[in-house]
Amino acid sequence: MLNVGKIEEGFVLDHIKAGKSLSIYHHLQLDKLDCTVAIIKNARSNKMCKKDILKVECDINTLNLDVLAFIDHNITVNVIKDGKIVDKKELVLPQEIRNVIKCRNPRCITSIEQELPHIFVLADEEKEIYRCKYCEEKASKSASAW
């Protein structure tokens, strides 16, 4: 059994689909933050059999977790302060996601205009459909890596 120490302040992202933690690490741009991150892969889970967990030690106001809801709204977000869980964040689909996924439409202006952000706008909350702000192409989560 692997033991990872508790964190004083930050987030514990639990119930991540097994194998998806690295992709979330990149989506949250944790590589750009100067903080301690523990990536736990294939942890045992009663609910999911196997799951990933991410522990991020950081100021809780520095991390924008909106994009998590787009990736997988079943992830549990535990907010940690003074070593204790002070909140369980409910994930709400963001109205807009920026530079998380690329527009795959070869006819879209984002394919040629340099420096243009790839922005997807929530078009249908019920069906969780996002569309490219510019060409209205439907977002594809399966090939969503930036």
Add this chain to the structure above:
Amino acid sequence: MRHLMNPLDFTVEELDTLFDLAVDIETYPAKYAHACEGRKLATCFYEPSTRTRLSFEAAMLNLGGQVLGFSDAGSSSASKGESVSDTIRIISCYADICAMRHPKEGAPMVAAERSGIPVINAGDGGHQHPTQTLTDLLTIRALKGRLGSFTIGLCGDLKFGRTVHSLINALIRYPDIHFIFISPPELKVPDYITDMLHDKGITYEEVIRLEDSISQLDLLYMTRVQRERFFNEEDYVRLKDFYILNKEKMKLAKKDMLVLHPLPRVNEISVEVDDDPRAVYFKQAKYGVYVRMALILTLLQSAGQPCNLCQ
């Protein structure tokens, strides 16, 4: 300041006001002959177009304004690699309003985000062509006397045809419209449109043969199969002459059915249909100028540039 990217940028009420203005322009052209004196329209056309560009230019000239621009990407700085964002910043220094056509979808929206002047989407790839939609709506309203309570058949390339997508989106805001989509299976209307119709409870049918449904129609909107939308020449050749509207088929139609077409047509409407009073596609081109005149006036006004009307 407002732009026009999508026909839905205007509410139904705003469209009514715009169409009223277009009708007033048609009725009293002299009143508007100097309305844009001293103003310039930039036509930035990154892909070839005759009708739309000339329609915009005629609209501005009819309003007493002037026109500058380019008619293909090769004669613009795009050939040197300039971005749309940079081009529009420069154009904003030269002109008061801009009409942009671009092969890439969303390019006019990028321009609008960076622009200091109103931008009109004059067609972006297979995406939107809002001024064609405004033209279609004005033509229907003027010749049918109403927008709503009819069965409309859309025929031809319903997959890549941006005029079709824009028109459907605009028409669903009016009551009691039944759509009949007539296309080969390869050029069917995209799923997102049928899903949307389904969600909104709007009735539609999908058929392959024009002859089977033409008798039900109050309006028939024909489209061309566009070579430039195909990656594969073979597919284009196979599908381009799938539908040909001729006198025989017109005999099956209602006496007051109107035939619309965004033009240019190739073979999909036989020239023998042109003399039929129900064929209104050339009139449609005339309404296109009036609606663009009304749009230029409206957008200039939104940018704090009121126009000089003769009493």
